Amino acid sequence: MTMHDMTPRSQPPPDPRPASGPASAPQSQSQPQSQSQSQSQSRIRILLADDHALVRRGVRLILDGEPDLQVVAEAGDGAEAVAAARAQEIDLAVLDIAMPRLTGLQAARELASLRPGLRILMLTMYDNEQYFFQALKAGASGYVLKSVADRDLVAACRAAMRGEPFVYPGAVTALIRNFLERARNGDEGPDRLLTHREEEVLKLVAEGHSSKEIAGMLVISVKTVQRHRANLLHKLGLRDRLELTRYAIRAGLIEP
Secondary structure, three states, X not given: OOHHHHOOOOXXXXXXXXXXXXXXXXXXXXXXXXXXXXXXXXXXXXXXXXOOHHHHHHHHHHHHOOOOEEEXXXXXXXXXXXXXXXXXXXXXXXXXXXXXXXXXXXXXXXXXXXXXXXXEEEEEOOOOHHHHHHHHHHOOOEEEEHHHXXXXXHHHHHHHHOOOOEEXXXXXXXXXXXXXXXXXXXXXXXXHOOOHHHHHHHHHHHOOOOHHHHHHHHOOOHHHHHHHHHHHHHHHOOOOHHHHHHHHHHOOOOOO
8 A cells, every 4th residue: 555545535625505405495486486476466356247258358368468457257248247246356347338138337336336345447349428428327437448448458447446537538528528518508517516514524524534523623413424424425426535535636625
């Protein structure tokens, strides 16, 4: 045996990094799954109703392609749409107007009664003033034409969820024409819908005062204040305090 053979061989230094074994793999896989679940939960849940499957497929591609929108239920007519809204939680209903069994307008009325907080959009091929005003009366937050759905629908969904109306340019013209006709005929405009007391209550509600504070300011009972608030919501077709505040700003009762 030579001296070279007896010389101890140097060992490589230990690796300071922790060993990666099979036990660490599930942890790295679970993080993307939890992120995916979180993103799914934060998306706006949409019910899509149209009696043409091809239209539903195209609209779904538009909506599901957005990071904050997700179609969670589909319906082929108005009755199916109402049943779907009963069966699961949804945030927004997108309804065609001309559907069998229940029309989109009939379904909108039922959905507004069934789920007062639900936002509703009408998606239709009809550029028609009569349908437009009927949709608003039924509780719709917006009216979108199918011919420009690829341009307007996503923006309409987001506007509806912010509590803002969405109308296409032709509908704005119809609204102005309707207002001018009412003015020429001497009909009461929107500013005459409320009594003087209701305007007082609306202003104070919009300024952030509680029912008890408003009762003290106006020298009325809390119960009377609550009744005025309920009447305001009903008369104006609004849902909550936030929408009352927005209405008060538009009516010039408070500063924005």
